[in-house]
Amino acid sequence: MPLQIFCQNCGPLATNAYLLHETEENILVIVDPAIDADELLERARQLVAEGARFAAIWNTHGHFDHVYDNALWKAEFNVPVFTHPADAFFLEHLREQALWFGLPAPEVVPADNELHEGDTLQIGKESARVWELPGHSPGSVAFDFGTAWIVGDVLFQGSVGRTDLPSGDALTLARSIERLWQLPDETLVLPGHGGSTTIGSEKQSNEVARQLLEVIR
Numbered sequence: 001m002p003l004q005i006f007c008q009n010c011g012p013l014a015t016n017a018y019l020l021h022e023t024e025e026n027i028l029v030i031v032d033p034a035i036d037a038d039e040l041l042e043r044a045r046q047l048v049a050e051g052a053r054f055a056a057i058w059n060t061h062g063h064f065d066h067v068y069d070n071a072l073w074k075a076e077f078n079v080p081v082f083t084h085p086a087d088a089f090f091l092e093h094l095r096e097q098a099l100w101f102g103l104p105a106p107e108v109v110p111a112d113n114e115l116h117e118g119d120t121l122q123i124g125k126e127s128a129r130v131w132e133l134p135g136h137s138p139g140s141v142a143f144d145f146g147t148a149w150i151v152g153d154v155l156f157q158g159s160v161g162r163t164d165l166p167s168g169d170a171l172t173l174a175r176s177i178e179r180l181w182q183l184p185d186e187t188l189v190l191p192g193h194g195g196s197t198t199i200g201s202e203k204q205s206n207e208v209a210r211q212l213l214e215v216i217r
Contacts, residue, residue, distance in 0.1 A: 003126045003145065005190065006043060010034035012101070015065040016192055018150055019044055022124030026052045029123050031143065031150055032059060032066040032192065033073045035103065041076070048077070055123060059083040059111075060152025060192060061140040062090030063165070064097035071107035080112035082121070084132065087139030089167075115141050133180070135173020136161030142180075148188040155180055155189060157197040159208045174216045177209050 004021040015034035021027070028044055030037075048054055054077035059067050062083060067090070070081050083091060088111060090097065095105040119130040121143070128143040133154045140161070142151040153161035154176055163170040180189075185200025202209060 003123070005148070006040060007190070008034075008037050008040045010037045011065060011068070012103070013065040014193055016190070016194075018190065020123055021047065021052070022126050025124030027124040028052050028054045028077075029056050029058055030054075030073055031057075032152070033057060033069040034065055035068040035106075037069060041073070044077070054079050056121075057081045058115075058121065058143060059087070059091075060142065060150065061137040062087030063137060063153070064090070064094055064101065064103075066152065066192060067091060067094060068098065068103075068106050070094075071109045074109055081109060082113045082115050083111035084115045084139030084141050085111075086134070087137050090137065090139075115139075131179070133176035135163060135169055135171075135176045137165070138167050140176070147186070148190060149180075149183070150190045151180070151192070153192040155202060155206075155209065156191045157189075157194045157202070158206055159194075160206075160212055161192075170212065171215060174212045177213060178216065181213075 002024040006019040008017050010017050011034050017034040017037040018031040019040040020029040056079050057073050094108045115130050117132040121128045128145050131142045133140050133142050136153045142149050163173050183199045187199040189197045
């Protein structure tokens with residue numbers, strides 16, 4: 001697969017931002033441009049200077065730590081922001097979210113394009129299918145590259161996304177986790193916080209997910 005995925009752990013909530021580089025057609029996408037993703041920003045600038053084309057900003061969901069620098073990346077590369085409409089509220093109230101956590105108020109930009117279940121997002125010759133996986137937030141999505149999934153805050157190594165935040169719902173998250181459990185065990189999971197894992201590993205050892213799933217079984 002001619003897709004390179006670079007991850008930087010960023011900011012006070014240790015949020016994972018992902019820079020995608022499709023090398024055959026030399027296309028770039030940033031997923032969840034968190035605060036202080038300076039290493040990824042510098043890498044993107046260098047690749048663009050060498051001829052790469054920056055295509056888009058994709059958000060797994062609208063919580064402030066995942067979209068904090070949407071405006072910065074949009075201004076830098078003049079690209080559209082893709083977000084699920086159910087999380088538009090969070091983008092609109094990004095400043096309030098940031099201030100509540102004691103961070104400077106960032107510039108707010110709305111989404112340019114909506115994400116929905118079954119959408120196909122092209123990045124050069126590669127593509128990602130959008131899966132709606134609500135529960136942590138109403139508009140949480142995952143980006144399915146086949147053998148690798150970027151899942152935001154739906155599933156973590158040894159845990160799952162919080163549901164005690166505004167608009168979170170444990171029952172809905174359980175149904176989303178159950179969908180992920182149908183994937184092949186070897187599927188690589190790239191979460192919004194913490195290290196990467198696999199579906200098989202989490203099915204075997206993620207006690208938090210197991211307890212959550214008992215609600216719907």
